[in-house]
Amino acid sequence: MLGFPLSAVAEPLAIRPNEAAPAHMEKGQDPGDFVRKCPPGFNDTPAMPSHYGQSTILGMPLNRVFALGQQTFVTNFNACDGAGRPATTGTGAARTADAVLGPRFTRVSAPETSSCAGCHSQPQPGGAGDFSANVFVLAQAADPVSRIILNDDFSNTWLERNTLGMFGAGAIEMLGREMTTDLQAEQQGAISNAQSSGHNVTIDLLTKTVSFGALTAHPDGSVDTSAVVGVDPDLIIKPFSRKGVFRSLREFTVTAMNQHHGMQAVERFGTGTDPDQDGVTNELLIGDITAVTIFQAALPAPTVSTQGLDSRGASHGADLFNKVGCTGCHLPSLPLTSTRFCDPDPQNPTGTFNDTSQSYCFDLSQTGIRGNSVAAFTDLKRHVICDSVKPHYCNEPASPLQASDSNFAIPNDEFLTAKLWDTGNSGPWGHRGDLDTIYAAITAHGGEATTSESQYEALSNSDQLAVVTYLKTLQMPILPTNQDPNVNMVNSPQDNLPHGPQD
Secondary structure: OOOOOOOOOOOOOOOOOOOOOOOOEEOOOOOOEEEEEOOOOOOOOOOOOEEEHHHHHOOOHHHHHHHHHHHHOOOOOOOOOOOOOOOOOOOOEEOOOHHOOOOOOOOOOOOOOHHHHHHHHHOOOOOOOHHHOOOEEEEHHHHOOOOOOEEEOOEOOEEOOOOOOOHHHHHHHHHHHHHHHHHHHHHHHHHHHHHHOOEEEEEEEEEOEEEEEEEEEOOOOOOOOEEEEEOOOOOOOOOOOOOEEEOOHHHHHHHHHHHHOOOOOOHHHOOOOOOOOOOOOOOOOOHHHHHHHHHHOOOOOOOEEEOOOOOOHHHHHHHHHHOOOEEEHOOOEEEEEOEEEEOOOOOOHHHHHHHOHOEEEEEEEHOOEEOOOOOOOOOOEEEEOOOOOOOOHHHHOOOOOOOOOOOOOOOEEEEOOOOOOHHHHHOOOOOOOOEEEEHHHOOOOOOOHHHHHHHHHHHOOHHHHHHHHHHHHEEOOOOOOOOOOOOOOOOOHHHOOOOOOOO
16 A cells, blocks of 8 residues: 555646747756647647646655656547657657658557557556557567568567556666666676786676676776676666566656657657657656656555465465475565665666656655565566477567667567566466466476476476465555546546646
8 A cells, every 4th residue: 555645636736838839958858837738720639738847746745746647647648749650660760751641550560559558457557458458569660650460470570568567666676776786886896806906807796686697807897798697788677678678667658658659758859849740849748757657666566465365275375386496586575775766767878867866756665565675576687488398488589689778689588587476467478468377377488497387387286276376366456546547537537637727
């Protein structure tokens, strides 16, 4: 349960109308609060009229920022808001002349949904998604707009991904940051020792009991990372996406807003500019992105619920889950040094706001984190989880390979260890969402998971079911103000929030 009253929504802020776009400003600058109106000749209304600059957001209490972020998350953006990107691909690159003014919605290369909750909807906004909500990674960079989902042999042309749940995401980001700090400090220590000794220094990379292989530092300051495993050579833990692509919620959010909705954030695309040629500028302010980032970061951590389940069987399943070796990768918990979450991440890459002098902070203890333990059942490390005997999780095209935000290609058979703490109500399962039982998701494991999977299959039928029952107890809590993703319904979250001053 969150430690603040979600129902406490602040009164409308007095913000100025903005019918004309501000003059061009550099990326990372915020034009300040304004109320949007539709472009001239477009006789409708924006779905999200009120926009807030970062300075305004910094002055709000957490419950207010959470509520504004929730509103943004469930808003069905329309053309007046700037939804759609007729002249650009999902990367922000310009389309060629024959692809300009492409369709408003395209299922494969996107934009393919009107709101974040269009995919993150099960069992509530911020949750996971059905198979029908899958996205096609890298198709969003296709130019012209991709029209092909399957190759001639019916294999996927594009990498296909099922929607992950965002509950507990603030704690996950902070784990990634702390693990990154540890690994990079170990690397710097090795470099210093090599330079002072004049000899190569090889060290094991270990953080929060998780091994990421080894590296060798040379006296000239260079580093051999060929023995590093489970993370990019830059040693930055990237805990978001199925393959560990994004380092922060903010970076993920800015990217997703453009790819899936055609909503450009000023921190990446500039202020007063219209790169996608849809006739709308300043589509999402720095403060807007902060609010929706904080909403995701403050979503409560999943917990354990035995309602409707065999509690004795679940307890036995927990013992078996450990006994067969699943906890070798799905670590039951990882410790946080600090539960203080601040956005933005100072290591955000270019194009994502990273000015920590304008940070919004809160304590993750308000999200249900117990002490400093994050019971997410992951090691935040990439592993090979398929092979010729168990090929299901190898169902990725050989090329192109997905790359992380540091532009390192990730092998097609490697995936970030899935967080299991919401397994009970986040189905279907697997990176493609094509497994409709937890049992199938377990038995599809191969590669590095071969031994533990074999031990699971060696259990009796009742013991296998006990493990499944245990995993079903791990669930996202249902928020009373977050149950209806349809913002057009009466009493939905957006209806309880102001859209700016009333006439």
